[in-house]
Amino acid sequence: MEVTGAQALVRSLECQGVDVIFGLPGGAILPAYDPLRSSSLRHILVRHEQGAGHAAEGYAWATGRVGVCMATSGPGATNLVTALADAYMDSVPMVAITGQVPTAMIGTDAFQESDITGITAPITKHNELVTDVERIPAAIAEAFHIASSGRPGPVLVDLPKDILQATSTWSWPPVLDLPGYRVPGPPDAERIAAAARLLHQARRPVLYVGGGVIKSDSHEALRELAETVQAPVTTTLMARGAFPDSHPLALGMPGMHGMYAAVAALQEADLVVALGSRFDDRVTGKLAAFAPKAKVIHADIDPAEIGKNRTPDVAIVGDLRTVMGELARAARALVASDGPTDTADWVATTAGWKRSFPLRYTQDSDGPLKPQHVVERLSAMTGGDAIIVAGVGQHQMHASQHYSFTKPRSWINSGGAGTMGFAVPAAMGAQVGRPGELVVAIDGDGCFQMTAQELATCAIEGIPIKVLIFNNGFLGMVRQWQELFYDERYSEVHLGTAIPDYVKLAEAYGCVGLRCEQSGDVDAVLEKALSISDVPTVVDFRTHDAEGVFPMIPVGHANDDIVLGPEFTAAEQRAAARKEVMAS
């Protein structure tokens, strides 16, 4: 059967099992929008292509399936760049489809021409400019295969207008032609055994869990492994929810704004087991001083992560679900044959750190509203059952720290790239992927204003996300750095709390707008917001502008230099530096 390239594209997406595309049409991609009319695919018309990109990411984070976005050539495509860079940093499976000027005009500086494959080469797992209509089904199938297998990532397929208009004979499935693409096979059994032995012998082990555990759906194996060897677990910003925060072995998030117990445990560990994590600088602080006493087991599906930042003692390359299943089995066998691990003192020490140096803030009943309080109330009122989406900055750290996560895929944020403006469109994508569930974006006022126009998309498309704006009138994290490292010389960080009026803005976008200025009103306002399930809801929380995020490890410092913050006494800070446990 003869079909146009555009029809082949839409059919390929349908055959690939796509249910939704986030996009915005324009000249070069126009042919693709015609067959969409008669397709079962749901197309969500965004207000800015960046929103389409982040929505595809949010969809992928929330569902584990490949998110799809579509844009036209030139500025349409370049507006996807930030989202592609974000997805690349956080290994988010995503396929971006872009229109391109007709092949004969490529290179002539034609209207809305940009070299999007050139531009995105360093920020995609792969990309391709398709120059033959016959190749469209294979290009799409390969894009989905590459995006979702191995270490996931974004793939861009660039389709010139004349290729979309040309015709070819439809056939599916296509033959994948990827001779240079290999996904790691089963993990090396000897290395699994060696790792299990190290784990069994360790007295102070810590599982350093990254986003790979969530992407590989190996949270159950993680729990079994941790409980079998009785090792405390830290979940990075990318892995929040991989291990329940309420678990006795949970230490919470490590790193620059991590829990003291998580940071100290890694520093004092005799064995660090990195599982789908990548020794990111925000976790390690000064790399040479990170976990100085520890042997390292590093398991990852990407061989290039092994030894990139820290040379491991045992390296395991493979799919984490298999790796952790086998590791848990091997550890269980060792426990059965040689007895349980000897980590009770260590677990008690880490529990003592949790008790001695918890997250601390003060919410006076008549004082300014603290963002931490809002997150804690949200956590309590939702029972850790919501899907939380954050942008980047103080609100993101407060959300990650104070929400008690219970399950994977309930935390979505921009981790590696640190993309402001991520939350609203990502929440939209997450809600589309999991329509019946409660999706709450926690956003800063700075972030919110970068992509707020997607509220219109949410309202019109019936996507009832909740957006909690922590409106402190500042680019808060930058303000905090200027306070601490630039001697309170504030420069270009004041946004003001009153403009725009977020309640009116929400209403203008067809959403419910609420405001909360006092701690005493938090529960009632949250209750109201959470009860609305038909339209998107925005809450303007007027939060304290001078509130910082603590603990904090100053950038470039060793993790041993962790600062507990103003809520702790000098004596407590000294005790923390000595890694003592305070009497309860």
Added chain:
Amino acid sequence: MSTHTLSVLVENKPGVLAHVAALFSRRAFNITSLSVGPTSDERVSRMTIVVDGASTPVDQVHKQLEKLIRVLKVVELDEDAAIERELALIKVVAAPELRAELLDVAASFRANVVDMGPETVVLEAVCSPGRLGSLLEQLDRHGTCELVRTGMIAISRGAGTITDEEPEALAVSA
């Protein structure tokens, strides 16, 4: 300078060189030279990439190249077990009184004279990068007007070929 030579088989498709170049730029890898050409299989091109090991983690270069979808195979050639060659075309001042000496130098490096004019000669030299360096040093006293080099290509000694071995296992040594 500790140089490492990577022989890289890539799919002969548009955009491959851009992807390789983007990788080097993105990861801040320094390359000393890069040359590309077709192989006996028209679907495959071969790149020879010389990396400065002092400023660039060669193991990372190797692994990151392997991750590129269009890269088929990466092999690091052992300097002692490989033949390394570079072609240079060198335009040198050939003053009448020094011309005989210049031709002697060329002959001792087996460089061919491919153009001879009243004031200059063009030499064609094919040798290892080290030997080429020596030749250029010798020519300096005559005055080198223009130099063009292809970048190094290399092949392993003996019967083994780059296509012999299966792709290396992705497991890494610890």
